[in-house]
Amino acid sequence: MAVLIVDDSRAMRSLLRHILKDAGFAVIEASDGQEALECLQRCREIDLVLVDWNMPGMDGYAFIRAVRAAPAYHEVRLMMVTAEAEIEQVSRALAAGADEYIMKPFTRDAVLEKLKLLGILPH
Amino acid sequence: MDTINSSDFNYIRDLVRRHSAIALEADKAYLVETRLAPLARQAGLASLQELIGLLRIQPTHPLHRQVVEAITTHETSFFRDIHPFDALKNTILPALLTRRHSSLTIWCAACSSGQEPFSIAMLVREHFPALVARQIRIIATDLSGAILARAREGLYSQIEINRGLPAALLTRYFDKQGLHWRIKSEIRRMVEFQQSNLAEPWPLMPPADLVFMRNVLIYFDVDTKKAILSRVRNILKPDGYLFLGSSETTLNLDTAFQPISLGKSTCYQLRQSKTP
Numbered sequence: 001m002a003v004l005i006v007d008d009s010r011a012m013r014s015l016l017r018h019i020l021k022d023a024g025f026a027v028i029e030a031s032d033g034q035e036a037l038e039c040l041q042r043c044r045e046i047d048l049v050l051v052d053w054n055m056p057g058m059d060g061y062a063f064i065r066a067v068r069a070a071p072a073y074h075e076v077r078l079m080m081v082t083a084e085a086e087i088e089q090v091s092r093a094l095a096a097g098a099d100e101y102i103m104k105p106f107t108r109d110a111v112l113e114k115l116k117l118l119g120i121l122p123h
Numbered sequence: 124m125d126t127i128n129s130s131d132f133n134y135i136r137d138l139v140r141r142h143s144a145i146a147l148e149a150d151k152a153y154l155v156e157t158r159l160a161p162l163a164r165q166a167g168l169a170s171l172q173e174l175i176g177l178l179r180i181q182p183t184h185p186l187h188r189q190v191v192e193a194i195t196t197h198e199t200s201f202f203r204d205i206h207p208f209d210a211l212k213n214t215i216l217p218a219l220l221t222r223r224h225s226s227l228t229i230w231c232a233a234c235s236s237g238q239e240p241f242s243i244a245m246l247v248r249e250h251f252p253a254l255v256a257r258q259i260r261i262i263a264t265d266l267s268g269a270i271l272a273r274a275r276e277g278l279y280s281q282i283e284i285n286r287g288l289p290a291a292l293l294t295r296y297f298d299k300q301g302l303h304w305r306i307k308s309e310i311r312r313m314v315e316f317q318q319s320n321l322a323e324p325w326p327l328m329p330p331a332d333l334v335f336m337r338n339v340l341i342y343f344d345v346d347t348k349k350a351i352l353s354r355v356r357n358i359l360k361p362d363g364y365l366f367l368g369s370s371e372t373t374l375n376l377d378t379a380f381q382p383i384s385l386g387k388s389t390c391y392q393l394r395q396s397k398t399p
Contacts, residue, residue, distance in 0.1 A: 085299070086299060087293075090290055098290070101293075102290075103284070105281075105282075106282075106285050107282060109286065110282070113287045117202075117287070123206060123387070
């Protein structure tokens with residue numbers, strides 16, 4: 001199973017890459033929403049996208065809206081991974097089509113538990 | 124980090140056992156060190172050794188209780204090990220709703236900081252709103268007064284909120300307060316918290332339809348486990364359900380219980396009772 005990590009912070013991508021590779025996933029990375037859309041077009045094996053909110057160019061919110069507007073990606077699951085930690089933002093992300101939401105800072109266990117909630121990892 | 128010598132470890136082990144019947148194994152010195160070092164600092168003491176020295180010479184000092192509470196507080200998270208909650212939603216609550224015409228009583232034993240009873244309360248409100256109106260009692264107990272005070276507050280850090288709680292439930296049932304998140308009063312009101320030591324006589328408990336006693340029996344010796352299960356038998360309704368932790372069982376402890384598979388979880392019912 002392939003996971004796409006979208007974050008403009010190389011350190012954050014590295015942290016998530018280690019967590020996901022240890023859990024057995026193939027990992028692809030992009031540094032903004034536009035690059036992430038191109039990754040989705042190129043690689044049809046992506047089942048899950050972890051996407052930051054605030055990025056230069058296309059941000060995570062616009063990316064989620066773009067993915068949900070494209071029927072070809074309706075099975076791709078989307079999780080916002082962001083420092084935005086207000087109820088309104090969580091609600092906006094879910095309304096735009098995010099399946100889950102995790103706030104930075106997070107622990108490794110928290111990421112894995114969210115993947116279980118999404119049915120991507122077994123309980 | 125303070126390290127503990129064997130004499131001090133044995134002293135703490137005896138203290139915890141006397142007050143809680145919890146049996147600390149010989150390899151748990153690290154647990155004593157990590158849990159008690161912060162307590163020593165809070166008490167204004169220079170080291171773990173100084174804390175234990177004080178306990179030894181002042182046998183009625185309130186720190187005795189705080190030490191027991193610090194050692195016996197266990198990890199929890201929202202919807203921990205999701206399968207019992209799935210069983211509750213898909214099988215048990217629908218079955219109980221069909222069979223019962225009065226209120227339901229659920230007991231969460233060793234509830235720690237409250238995530239388990241609040242998870243049940245959110246599940247009920249989400250999927251069985253009629254049950255809320257018809258009355259459901261969720262009684263949550265723990266040995267530790269300090270952890271119960273936290274549970275009653277219903278205030279959680281971002282680290283705790285990130286663990287196991289679906290984002291949709293966060294938006295519906297929590298308010299942001301500074302850097303923390305407080306569970307809404309409509310959920311908080313559904314849970315009654317009480318202090319209770321499982322190894323000592325229990326407070327008067329109403330007959331329970333469902334008992335969650337997960338990941339706590341493992342800390343007791345065999346005789347205490349048997350005594351606790353025998354008391355659960357007395358308060359569980361004849362067709363009620365008991366959930367233990369996924370690594371716990373009634374096997375070889377109490378033959379009155381039989382395991383029932385519900386989806387990916389196992390619960391226990393009294394042998395004469397009907398299965399769902």
